[in-house]
Amino acid sequence: MAQFTKKAIVEAFLELLNEKPLDKITVKEIVDSCEINRNTFYYHFEDIRALLTFVIDGEVERVAAKHADVESLEEGFIEAAHFALSNKRAVYHIYNSVSREELERYLNSIAEEVVRRLAEGLKVTREVSELDRELIIHFYKCGLSGMVMAWVGEGMKADPEQMIRSLGKLLEGSISAAMEKGRQRKRAGGKTTG
Amino acid sequence: MAQFTKKAIVEAFLELLNEKPLDKITVKEIVDSCEINRNTFYYHFEDIRALLTFVIDGEVERVAAKHADVESLEEGFIEAAHFALSNKRAVYHIYNSVSREELERYLNSIAEEVVRRLAEGLKVTREVSELDRELIIHFYKCGLSGMVMAWVGEGMKADPEQMIRSLGKLLEGSISAAMEKGRQRKRAGGKTTG
DNA sequence: GAGCAGTGTACAAAATCTGTACACCGCTTC
DNA sequence: GAAGCGGTGTACAGATTTTGTACACTGCTC
Secondary structure (H helix, E strand, C coil): CCCHHHHHHHHHHHHHHHHCCHHHCCHHHHHHHCCCCHHHHHHHCCCHHHHHHHHHHHHHHHHHHHCCCCCCHHHHHHHHHHHHHHCHHHHHHHHHHCCHHHHHHHHHHHHHHHHHHHHHHCCHHHCCCHHHHHHHHHHHHHHHHHHHHHHHHCCCCCCHHHHHHHHHHHHHHHHHHHHHHHHHHHHCCCCCCC | CCCHHHHHHHHHHHHHHCCCCHHHCCHHHHHHHCCCCHHHHHHHCCCHHHHHHHHHHHHHHHHHHHCCCCCCHHHHHHHHHHHHHHCHHHHHHHHHHCCHHHHHHHHHHHHHHHHHHHHHHCCHHHCCCHHHHHHHHHHHHHHHHHHHHHHHHCCCCCCHHHHHHHHHHHHHHHHHHHHHHHHHHHHCCCCCCC
């Protein structure tokens, strides 16, 4: 497909997002900074909000893909921390100009994908019921995105490396516990798939 | 104009040039690595050699532009050294698979542009005759590219920073001398422009 | 000599990008 | 409060770019 222009728009947008909040960014600026016609922008995106959605979905995919073949939760979340750090200003500017719902949607998608793939990677799927797995994923997803929301809200002061390292360890323990619980239920004759 | 595809081809090419010599790189590889149709490559370039030429000319422009507003020869050449370092493998792979003429053309273009712009920047143009200026530029151009040829040929062992720092000092001295010579000739009644 | 992987070319169709034009909105300024 | 300004969003025709398909050719290998 080779949509280089679309990529260029996204890059220019992220670039601008590093400089200023979302609501100060105009289509004209984006279009000027990658030297394309304004209509070309509208050919690819309905408006700036559509672009934001696209970027968010893209980032979700990018981050999640990084974790697809990861060895441990800890390692996975440290990777995620690196991502957050590298996009610090952009995340901050989105946070400050977009509704909380929008940011939560962003963080939830990332968290969901990451947790889901990690869960698969750790083969938890075979050890707990489908229902339990969904609940666990949901719990971690909300926990993770909530934590990040708080972290951004407090000006990203805490060291994300350390923060997420701790969380990673915690999650690893929890998942082990869930697995153990799953095994116990299996021994007791419970159904393992929904 | 927004020729993002062309840029992508160039980038993929430089990427591959960091991995392997020019004559091991196929159009197919380039095309695959940026996920475009093979015909799209031929739409932009006649063949790989045309791509190389384009890349060389582009690099020349890029490097030269960096030196357009430079304060001293020394500073300019240290910039050039950084460039050489950052493209070390690519230059090496070109060196090892392309004719000496091709590499010399590359180095000569860069050297010529750099020296010419530096000469202008230093306002030498007003102090020596047009003929002298061309000769001086030619001399430095050959000296610089010859030096780099030798350096690459010897496996890029010497530290280019140091090497070029010395050369820069030497050149600065020479140009000062040429300027002085120009002034003397002017005083003696010689023509200053050809 | 057949099979394979790559090159280079041709052409039509599809996708993308641009120029131009218009209606609309919010803001400033006279 | 009307005019001017800068930005948005839409429409459409035409230009440019990209793709798919096909074919002839080369060099290599088995």
